[in-house]
Amino acid sequence: MMLKIGVPSKGRLMEKTFEWFGSRGVTMRQTGAEREYSGAVDGVEGVELVMLSAGEIPRELAAGRIHLGVTGSDLVRDKLADWAVQVAELAPLGFGHADLIIAVPSCWIDVDTVDDLDAAAAAFRAVHGFRLRIATKYHRLVREFLTAQGVADYQLVDSQGATEGTVKNLTAEAIADITSSGETLRANHLKILSDSVILQSQAMLFASRSADWAEAREVLERLAGQVGLAMPEI
Ligand SMILES: Nc1ncnc2c1ncn2[C@@H]1O[C@H](COP(=O)(O)OP(=O)(O)OP(=O)(O)O)[C@@H](O)[C@H]1O
Numbered sequence: 597m598m599l600k601i602g603v604p605s606k607g608r609l610m611e612k613t614f615e616w617f618g619s620r621g622v623t624m625r626q627t628g629a630e631r632e633y634s635g636a637v638d639g640v641e642g643v644e645l646v647m648l649s650a651g652e653i654p655r656e657l658a659a660g661r662i663h664l665g666v667t668g669s670d671l672v673r674d675k676l677a678d679w680a681v682q683v684a685e686l687a688p689l690g691f692g693h694a695d696l697i698i699a700v701p702s703c704w705i706d707v708d709t710v711d712d713l714d715a716a717a718a719a720f721r722a723v724h725g726f727r728l729r730i731a732t733k734y735h736r737l738v739r740e741f742l743t744a745q746g747v748a749d750y751q752l753v754d755s756q757g758a759t760e761g762t763v764k765n766l767t768a769e770a771i772a773d774i775t776s777s778g779e780t781l782r783a784n785h786l787k788i789l790s791d792s793v794i795l796q797s798q799a800m801l802f803a804s805r806s807a808d809w810a811e812a813r814e815v816l817e818r819l820a821g822q823v824g825l826a827m828p829e830i
Pocket residue numbers: 605607609648649650651652667668669670671692693694774775776777797798
């Protein structure tokens with residue numbers, strides 16, 4: 597095996613990734629038991645499948661432990677500083693669409709934009725003596741966005757899941773998370789700030805710039821030919 601490709605090990609992203617490659621003549625499948633994280637690839641010689649958490653794929657690419665990886669563009673941009681130096685985007689895959697947004701309680705009738713949030717944050721601090729809390733797992737992207745918008749009077753609190761619940765649980769006043777249908781936000785009585793789309797994400801095929809490409813380049817050429825991609829410059 598000469599080229600390692602990391603794919604999400606479970607859920608919708610895994611299924612859609614298998615479908616995307618499968619419809620292009622590259623069959624990926626889980627081997628062993630349903631929950632065993634091992635896989636195989638048919639249709640192109642020399643490709644090894646590595647089943648990984650979607651959130652770990654950016655780091656594995658940056659470390660050069662996998663040559664290719666499928667994950668959300670949100671995760672790559674958030675987890676890697678200077679992501680474009682470390683990885684190359686080979687192809688958007690057309691699934692896993694989600695927007696990273698900021699949301700506040702629907703009952704905050706005076707807060708509809710990021711500017712309004714800025715004003716509310718200053719008022720919040722004056723009244724409560726601490727900074728308004730925004731729960732998120734996207735620390736880098738949210739910080740960069742708010743800095744660019746001139747918002748400083750806030751603190752991020754880490755939330756690795758069920759982020760929309762933090763407002764009800766009184767551990768945050770606002771959240772920054774991905775949304776797709778908007779159902780989770782609505783169910784938790786939150787509304788999106790109208791100008792707060794930080795990133796429109798989707799699943800992408802990435803290549804590592806630091807992996808050892810000496811032997812893998814030839815495999816990539818065959819794989820790219822098979823799935824209909826122009827041979828990337830890496
Ligand atoms: N509701 C959704 N609709 C579309 N895409 C989504 C949705 N939720 C998450 N995604 C995308 O799927 C990718 C993986 O998300 P996330 O890290 O939440 O997955 P996970 O299933 O918790 O994976 P793991 O815990 O194994 O890292 C992200 O790029 C994200 O943008």
